Amino acid sequence: MERNLSLAQSATTDAPIVLDSLRAFAQSSSAFLGLSDDNRYFTTPRVPGLVIYRPFGKRYWVQFTGPCAAAGRQAELEQQFAAAAHRAHRRVIAVQLPRTDAERVAETGWVVNQFGCSYSIDLSDFTLRGQKFVKTRNMITRSRREGTTVSEADADRLRDPEFSGQLDAIDAEWLRDKGRHVKEMRFLIGQRGGPMQQHRRLFVAEQDGRVVAYVSYSPVFGAQPGWLYDLTRRRPDAPPGVIEHIFAEAAERLRGDGAAWMHLGLTPFVGLEPRHAIEGAHSRMLGRTAELIRDRGAALYPATRQLAFKQKWRPHLETPEYIAFPNRIRLRDIWCLARITNAL
Incomplete structure (x- = not known):
């Protein structure tokens, strides 16, 4: 039986479960940011670990980073989460996916684009x-x-x-x-x-x-x-x-x-290079939109300024991160992301 753990609703009992899973399985450098009050945490007894997500409206579950599970079992947990979303009549959008998770969902027919880069x-x-x-x-x-x-x-x-x-x-x-x-x-x-x-x-x-x-x-x-x-x-x-x-x-x-x-951390819309694209899964339209926001959308998101601050420290590692949509991108998907991030 699947559970939806809410840190906001049951901090004293659920927080240790969530934190233990992150310590054991999380690979994304941003995973701890998922421990915010409005997020939810999907678990199933079939697979140790969790998926962090946030409901939006009546139609969406927006997943944050990839599934936190043992190596080789991420796909299984991802499938259980997708089945739960289907039963709830929710469409899943995934943001800040590491490359390995992005490649995996691309193999199942998802549209996957680079979202930006993180620096370390x-x-x-x-x-x-x-x-x-x-x-x-x-x-x-x-x-x-x-x-x-x-x-x-x-x-x-x-x-x-x-x-x-x-x-x-x-x-x-x-x-x-x-x-x-x-x-x-x-x-x-x-x-x-x-x-x-x-x-x-x-x-x-x-x-x-x-x-x-x-x-x-x-x-x-x-x-x-x-x-x-x-x-x-x-x-x-x-x-x-x-x-x-x-x-x-x-x-x-x-x-x-x-x-x-x-x-x-992640800076959206920067480091967008052909070598980071996942062949066969990339949306040219979404890629062009990201480039326009980077080059001309400072009022919407100050990507260039954020990148300049991070690069002044001469980071040693640049890691692409991805955004993924099941089957195809819908205009409502973009609206959902803009609203849930408070960009609009």
Whole structure:
């Protein structure tokens, strides 16, 4: 008998089940982001593991990353999830699929396109020395010169209402500063707070006793374990270089604690190259649309700016990620994705 586990509805009982499955089976560096309040988790006693998804409207289940199951059993779990969706009269769309999962669903007739690329840093080889990092070092130096200090918020501080209020205020100012028409991205990013906060790490920059920026990191399991650079927020009047300052000090701290990798996460619509396409499954129309958003859609999604920030750290690994649709793409599918991510 299949179960739909909801972290929001039963955090104390379901959260350990979900987290244990991610620790055992997750390969995507973004998998932990699936532990958001509005997501659901499909399991079946037939296959250990789970599928993360989010219902949308009356017609869709939007799957997040590939199925988390033991090697060789992902397809079986995927089939059980598809059968459950069919019984519920739901159409499944999958986002942020790794290459292996994308190739597997392509073999069953799904339309599969590259969605973007994620970037990762091997912390054993991370350094800010050398000519290529001069500008980055200068920005960090400027932040320090203006009296900014960086520290990790411990559990006691995270429970402090005054501290939480400062973080909430930064969130509000950050979004307001983006412009009246800009909405905060959903589904493809993590969250701050909630029952999973104890598993994340939060670094803050402070100036004159006031928090001016923060960065949240989520754990990464699988073949390249470490941390995912997730939420980034700053006040409009924060010193230049403050995010670079947090990034550099957090990387050193996480490496010192034994982390092997720093993952920078997915940037949609970038790194779109023919060598990443899955032969026979690619939609030219969708590919062209993604390129147009990358080149001309900064108001919709700042892909170029995000990519520039990530590339300044000279990442060691570039990983394509995919989006998949059963049989063919429908206009309503695109509408669903735009709504569930809050792009529209």
